[in-house]
Amino acid sequence: MNKPVAVDPADVRPYHHGDLRRALILAAERILEREGPQALSLRAVAREAGVSPAAPYHHFKDKSDLLNAIAEAGFEALGEAIKGAVAADTEAKMHTMGVAYVKFARENPALYRVMYDCSRAQDGMPDKTHGEGGGFHLVEQAMIRAGIDPSNQVDLKLWCISAWCSAHGVAEMVGFAQFKPMIDELGGEDRFIEELMSRVCHSPSSDL
Amino acid sequence: MNKPVAVDPADVRPYHHGDLRRALILAAERILEREGPQALSLRAVAREAGVSPAAPYHHFKDKSDLLNAIAEAGFEALGEAIKGAVAADTEAKMHTMGVAYVKFARENPALYRVMYDCSRAQDGMPDKTHGEGGGFHLVEQAMIRAGIDPSNQVDLKLWCISAWCSAHGVAEMVGFAQFKPMIDELGGEDRFIEELMSRVCHSPSSDL
DNA sequence: AAGTTAATCTTGACACCGTTCAAATAGCGG
């Protein structure tokens, strides 16, 4: 008899058919990138993972349960993107973080869609987003650096939320094709994002 | 034989089955308010209008075509809401308009959802929104009143877009249940909206 | 006024979706 051949642990399918849960999430992300959010059906994910339509139900309660897993990973990636931008900017300004946020959304539009569709269906963004390494936490620190008094917790949180809202709004709308003329006039979407972000981060007068 | 009985003209179904197109839109809006956006299927709309599942296809190319009609009406109503708020505020500040915007979104969550789902699938918001009486036009005027130089068209538009983005972001996120503790601490969602809006309209320092 | 045309609506079908459930299968502990 052959003893089990020594295989790369990455190739091992430890269970029945492998580590589905993970495989399903990966398959879903693949579909998301390739065909967009409206093509992301449970059956399509199962198909992509090479498994029957009912199989996912042993790893996810629901379709929305799968979506939530994807969304959570998305928010984590978003946090990483922001962190990366902060690390590259010695001043670690809100503006920098905002631009990183919007660019992440633009580079992963389908994922970003799932992230906020889930947030709306759930109670909001995943808890981890507000935790130690999460994106929201980074915003808090930047706000404090920008001069917001951290002893007034409510005020600080309000500033963070309002900033996050603005970034989200920009992220959802930069893609509107109706802005294309303006984008061309400015010389590219990156410039457009910069211009919007600097206005969001700094109002021209106090009586707006 | 009976001649047709004299009927109230309101009961008359002038066409085959009545003025469908309009009836379908109304039925859809009814479903939207009653059961939310995920219950809005073409078949359900047809059912609500008392008509066969295929009937809508003679008035709308698609399901999305119906949705677009609803979205367009929604953006018009949003413009009216903003206009109303401006009329009631002698100073006609951006802050006032922003609050009106967000409150409209919160009072018509399902409609608001359809509005932006369509905008994303289309090229953006309906053209009428930017026209003479549209909501975007009102923002432009308010921006000019707030001191933005109207001779720099690009700059003016950028200010308007950034403001609209912020309002949209707030509108989408105030509903997150995870903010409930903070809302309670502030004494209600209205107050929460005010606080966010004033921060969005007025940054604390220029180096945010 | 009658007959033709064109618009409107229905019926029935197709493919796909989310979800469930009983049966089959495979790995695991004894």
Add this chain to the structure above:
DNA sequence: CCGCTATTTGAACGGTGTCAAGATTAACTT
């Protein structure tokens, strides 16, 4: 080796968007 449990399948149900073909009715033409 046997049974146990987790995993997967297959088939089914009700629902969806969409389309083609036929029936019905309004409108137009002469």
